[in-house]
Amino acid sequence: MKVYKKEKPNPENKDWLKNTVHDYFNPVKEEKRSDLIADCITYVIDTANVRENNKKGLGLSTSRINSYKNLLKIIEKYQKGKNPFKVKDVDIRFGKNFLNWLINKQYYSESYARKKVDDLKTVCRDAEIDGIETSTQLNKVKGGKPQKEHIIYLSPQELEKIEKTHIINPTLQNARKWLLFGCHIGQRGSDLLKITESNFVIRQGLEVIELKQKKTGKNITIPILDKTKEILSNGLPRKISIQNLNNYFKEVCKVAGIDHPTKGSKILMVDKNGKEIPKDEKGNYIEKGVKRTITGIYPKHELISTHVCRRSFATNLYGTLPTALIMQITAHSTEKMFLKYIGKNSLDYAQQIADFYELQKIKKDKEPQLNVIKNVSSH
Template identity: 45%
Template structure:
């Protein structure tokens, strides 16, 4: 049985001018809120147009041919739009104009020099680019990311009334696109900077495949606005451990938070841990998982603090909780634990769906991301960076250092600092218990 789309487009014609050669406009109605008018590509003398039938008056052969052409055009455009509705295509006035141009043969379908078309080609090839174990998850996340950016370009095209080619992506395009994303779409600067980097990646791929690009493409650069790195220090973690909580939901969230600060995983991996992730070899205990984002296999020695929580729960992880609830509850935990120092940061506004930058009490800025960053920051310098990277899943030392907000040092300086910290380490209480490598 054929399923009909939820909405069916209505297509009709209008003449909106009294000039001798007036444009015949096509009126496309998706629903009451979405009605678009675009030039159909046909002209007529208004004296030969019937507003009642919305068709040419059949006075001679040329008007009969015009009516026939309009009928064929209407059938074809209606089919295109309804097929798009069936597949959840985002329909805009600009998109409709593109379909009209295709019907009249003004542009070639899916020409790869068209920017959004090359995005489709790049997205199609993404699964072939992922070569690591678990690459299905990696490519799926990347596909979602690039589809989002493609949609932003479509919205930008609709805003400007232009169809952009790959070769249009130069400094001027970059500046106007950034202004649109910041002033019209109200995106944060770090998000915009990432989008520009990904856009450049797609254009460079197009260049490799023989598509003409702008001579300024290399000058199109993304950017990062340095933000406050929110972490929990060891002292703050101890305060959270010792605070008296009455609600079971907050106790449960507190246990997940502490575990997270000692295993350094993203919330998507942290909150899905079960007993199946606990492994033992030669009397040593580990948490083993495959990171959803990177597909990397990670093995983490169970820290004594984590072991204590598991023992309290008879060998089980805390009970399941959604990332949304986790983010809500750990703020309450931080508030009760007295994390009230004033720091700069961005606080999410539920009404605007945007972050508002300002100065807030620390508990207000705690999110699930604090777990992974606290682990990386707290143990950095006390243990070799490659060891920490194996846990966090960072691919390069540069990425890791940027993540924790540390400058990239030369190897001699790093070694000197490591030896100095190793000497201090021998004089203080050990925070991280190292277990010997399993055979």
């Protein structure tokens, strides 16, 4: 009777009573989610297709899903021989121990280890939305990016050196063309390699390249300058996979003598103690190991990848072109992100301001000085 008074069904709805009685004796039980970390990571992976992505659409990207799959493997390895960890266990102490294990026991790079901590925090917050208990310290667990990144880019002088180097190998000639072209339009490798003739258009009399960035989903318009035209004078370079292009970029820079000792990170095969495993004369590793990103001092050409294009473009134009205009092409959301990307800080700001005033002073000193000569009347 209470349900009838509450719902006030239409007399024509002949199935109301039957459905109401059925629902009363067969209540729908809400499935309660597990509070185990591994299960919560699996839940995120299993529901990836209905989750909002960073483009405000549905469905996480393949790389994002793979990131969670890697996190699941790492957590399963971390808790091996222990009781399965629960979401509420992720507090400051857990975060420190987990980060220490990732860096000092598994030999992951600091940036990757921090990223895994951030992924773990995201999983915990997702579980919290469904009522699963989390630690009151969760927001204070430290992940984030390292304070200092190794900024690897090619200077204008190095690009000129690469351009003028005599290269016979057609494959490396093609790779060099991609490298020079990429460094003059400032796009990621994935966006660079999908450019075709259809991306070249004329807007209001201006020749531009129009493309939609794969990672950000942003539409980018890049002016075609004289140098770009010179690089592409005989057409676009041939298509190639991004994996091969990474390797060929290193080869091109090696031939060009870009070998200055440079601090950076590269992927190496390491043993259980984190030591690099050498290769035999056939190029095969002498023992099994795991791939890890190791920071050290290497010849600069060994650190070059397709990402050098975007970084070189942004770094070389900083201070020459207004920052806001560079950001329109690199698609950085904030100036703070852009400056961190090219390794600039408040001191660089101060230097830029000082340079500006010095330039104004030089201009003023060069301006012709007009002396007013009074007319003297003769008597």
